[in-house]
Amino acid sequence: MASPIKVVVTGAAGQIAYSLLYQIASGSVFGPDQPVVLHLLDIAPMMGVLEGVVMELADCALPLLAGVLPTANPEEAFKDVAAPFLVGAMPRRKGMERKDLLSANVRIFKEQGQALDKVARKDVKVLVVGNPANTNALICSKYAPSIPKENFTAMTRLDQNRAQAQLAAKLGVPVQDVKNVIIWGNHSSTQFPDPSNALVKIGGVEKPVPAAINDDEFLKSTFVSTVQKRGAAVIAARKMSSALSAAKAASDHMRDWFLGSGDRWVSMGVVSDGSYGTPRDTVFSFPVTTSNGKWKIVEGLTISDFARTMLDATGKELDEEKRDALEVCK
Numbered sequence: 001m002a003s004p005i006k007v008v009v010t011g012a013a014g015q016i017a018y019s020l021l022y023q024i025a026s027g028s029v030f031g032p033d034q035p036v037v038l039h040l041l042d043i044a045p046m047m048g049v050l051e052g053v054v055m056e057l058a059d060c061a062l063p064l065l066a067g068v069l070p071t072a073n074p075e076e077a078f079k080d081v082a083a084p085f086l087v088g089a090m091p092r093r094k095g096m097e098r099k100d101l102l103s104a105n106v107r108i109f110k111e112q113g114q115a116l117d118k119v120a121r122k123d124v125k126v127l128v129v130g131n132p133a134n135t136n137a138l139i140c141s142k143y144a145p146s147i148p149k150e151n152f153t154a155m156t157r158l159d160q161n162r163a164q165a166q167l168a169a170k171l172g173v174p175v176q177d178v179k180n181v182i183i184w185g186n187h188s189s190t191q192f193p194d195p196s197n198a199l200v201k202i203g204g205v206e207k208p209v210p211a212a213i214n215d216d217e218f219l220k221s222t223f224v225s226t227v228q229k230r231g232a233a234v235i236a237a238r239k240m241s242s243a244l245s246a247a248k249a250a251s252d253h254m255r256d257w258f259l260g261s262g263d264r265w266v267s268m269g270v271v272s273d274g275s276y277g278t279p280r281d282t283v284f285s286f287p288v289t290t291s292n293g294k295w296k297i298v299e300g301l302t303i304s305d306f307a308r309t310m311l312d313a314t315g316k317e318l319d320e321e322k323r324d325a326l327e328v329c330k
């Protein structure tokens with residue numbers, strides 16, 4: 001058995017963490033042979049609730065759970081961790097856009113960037129879930145200059161999973177038979193869920209999704225807006241934002257980053273190098289492949305005029321969010 005790795009979940013007393021902690025501690029993220037020590041960070045007033053979460057983790061009797069550390073101190077939480085899931089932040093409510101959370105949440109990621117810079121391993125792999133996730137990840141990276149910027153990512157995997165599920169339902173196939181749908185840009189209502197390179201397996205044969213669906217109007221309008229607005233639809237129904245599916249997506253993101261994405265593309269918000277004409281120095285979601293703990297943007301894709309308009313709109317929003325976030329952090 002490998003020696004345990006330290007994994008931190010922030011917002012550990014919240015609703016996403018409630019699903020996520022089990023997935024990490026049961027081996028679905030880092031593999032069935034990798035023990036974990038869980039560091040649980042939340043704010044001081046939540047320590048009582050967190051105590052209950054600690055009790056429940058013990059009561060799960062999980063063989064891979066090698067230790068649990070609940071704390072309200074970021075430097076204690078981030079000490080020597082390999083994998084931070086930065087979930088802790090205010091969720092939006094009905095009628096809000098995710099960027100409306102910026103002024104409330106971005107300071108959390110400044111403070112946590114500073115703490116990571118001070119005490120985390122330099123090869124730490126950071127996943128930001130708390131909204132607005134892309135811009136929070138950018139700010140976190142900016143305040144942790146001793147850690148390579150490639151090590152900071154934002155979660156758009158939930159959007160990818162939603163897009164894949166929508167296409168599979170339309171085609172009447174199991175969800176795993178659809179692959180390579182892309183989420184470009186911001187985890188917001190300007191994101192571009194792009195099915196143009198997606199593939200579907202039908203009767204054992206792989207075909208392009210656009211040809212299999214053969215309904216351009218559906219792919220450019222209904223499909224795009226359903227995925228863009230899915231988070232708001234869940235809030236309208238549940239009166240709380242998605243948590244079960246968000247935790248599953250966070251697990252998928254980290255698992256693929258650590259263990260590899262195989263023959264599938266996955267979407268991750270990463271610091272843009274300007275690929276595909278996107279704004280540099282924003283955290284932009286791209287199709288990537290992952291192996292040996294590193295991600296690589298899929299190169300050489302054709303960008304249609306429609307896609308160009310969509311990429312430019314979401315890039316513009318990310319530039320605006322960055323400007324606002326830097327102002328808040330001054």
Ligand SMILES: NC(=O)C1=CN([C@@H]2O[C@H](COP(=O)(O)OP(=O)(O)OC[C@H]3O[C@@H](n4cnc5c(N)ncnc54)[C@H](O)[C@@H]3O)[C@@H](O)[C@H]2O)C=CC1
Nearest residue numbers: 011013014015016042088089090091129130131133158246
């Ligand atoms: N990127 C994505 O796809 C998704 C992102 N989200 C976002 O994830 C975040 C968390 O959502 P929920 O778990 O539903 O919220 P929640 O309100 O249930 O839990 C948030 C937890 O974070 C804690 N927290 C607040 N400030 C903190 C700090 N400075 N340090 C550590 N913990 C802190 C709170 O005390 C609370 O326990 C929200 O911002 C939400 O919008 C939610 C779904 C999907």
Ligand SMILES: O=C([O-])CC(=O)C(=O)O
Nearest residue numbers: 092131158231232241242
């Ligand atoms: O919509 C929200 O505010 C929560 C979220 O990010 C999502 O469900 O995608």
